[in-house]
Amino acid sequence: MAKAKTGKPHGGLATFFTRRLIQAVPVLLGIVLFSFVILHLAPGDAIDVMAGEAGTGDAAYMAQLREKYGLDQPLHIQLLRYGTQIAQLDLGYSIRNNAPVRDLILQRVGPTLLLMGVSIVLSVAMGVLFGAVAAIRRNTLIDDLISLVALLAYAMPIFWIGLMFIILFSVTLGVLPSGGFYDVVRQDVGPLARGLDVGRHLVLPALTLSLFYFAIYTRLMRASMLEVMGLDYIRTARAKGLGAAKVTIRHVVRNALLPIVTMLGMQTASLLGGAVVVETVFNWPGLGRLTYDAVFQRDYSLLIGILLMSSILVIIINMLVDLAYSWLDPRIVAR
Structure with a gap:
């Protein structure tokens, strides 16, 4: 009886946290999907900001930058590529800061x-x-x-x-x-x-x-x-x-x-x-x-x-x- 009594809380606690971890997975996936779609539906992107700061509006140069960073692809292609990166623990690349997003966040x-x-x-x-x-x-x-x-x-x-x-x-x-x-x-x-x-x-x-x-x-x-x-x-x-x-x-x-x-x-x-x-x-x-x-x-x-x-x-x-x-x-x- 004593063994069953002492073992139950630990087993219950492990089950409790396992259930919480399982519940966290769809929450994180939903957050990534929602934020990705909402942000990319907003007008403008980092290329527009960089072009404005540089004082140039050359369409060919901006199109070249978008092609370089994959921003010219359809939204579902960008989402699929970003989801693949997330699965590999890669948070992507910050165009504006010219550094990996993971490094910027860890700093x-x-x-x-x-x-x-x-x-x-x-x-x-x-x-x-x-x-x-x-x-x-x-x-x-x-x-x-x-x-x-x-x-x-x-x-x-x-x-x-x-x-x-x-x-x-x-x-x-x-x-x-x-x-x-x-x-x-x-x-x-x-x-x-x-x-x-x-x-x-x-x-x-x-x-x-x-x-x-x-x-x-x-x-x-x-x-x-x-x-x-x-x-x-x-x-x-x-x-x-x-x-x-x-x-x-x-x-x-x-x-x-x-x-x-x-x-x-x-x-x-x-x-x-x-x-x-x-x-x-x-x-x-x-x-x-x-x-x-x-x-x-x-x-x-x-x-x-x-x-x-x-x-x-x-x-x-x-x-x-x-x-x-x-x-x-x-x-x-x-x-």
Whole structure:
């Protein structure tokens, strides 16, 4: 009986993630198909942008470039060729940047993951902490102040928060850099100094991106804790003589975290969207900034590659959310 008991969760977890991986395949295929068709139906392409920047409209030269890169082929032929490339883990070639799309994405995915990771940790940690304090001190001045701060953070646009941070901390106080990933003039420093330098440049973008989600998690945590506090098993735990701190930490907070984890998984895609704005404001060299540039350059191969990579990131993060769910509530794995 003991062996069956210990083996079941692992088998259930493996089946759970296998099912998620199988479901991810048609999702990715649908994303590639939809984005490819929509982008290529839009007027213009990278050749038009390059010709405009070069100040030439020679039809023969533009036709030669389209033939060179296969843009003169019918849409279904281009789609078939691109699907074959994807199957070979080849994301295509960026005409505008004169480099493979895979290399461009790999150069930028690290800063984006760093920004997203720090922003998620900050927003969830602050949201859980302030939401729990607001629930414990409900209907008091502390609760009102936390609710007011959360409302202000939620109401302010992300780009406006970023600009205000730049004016305050960079222009007025001069304590933090206004943008970039590290100081160009300090390229010969050691790894510790480089890490501290990147950390200084990360402070403002991470705070800007996390404030909006901090407001959501604060309100959600407060409401969830108040709901859990009123359940029967909480009253039973208190009636048995358990201390208030033990009841709050072991029973209330753990069960109140389930909606937070759900919201985190749902907002991964919107977090990537917010990263586009933040990376543009702070000139952060991530996927968001690369997406912004690719849109104006009409670099469709790069755009589709970024969208595919972003979709994979969203799927991976949602699988990690499922793993967190299985730890908070093991019954979910069996469903």
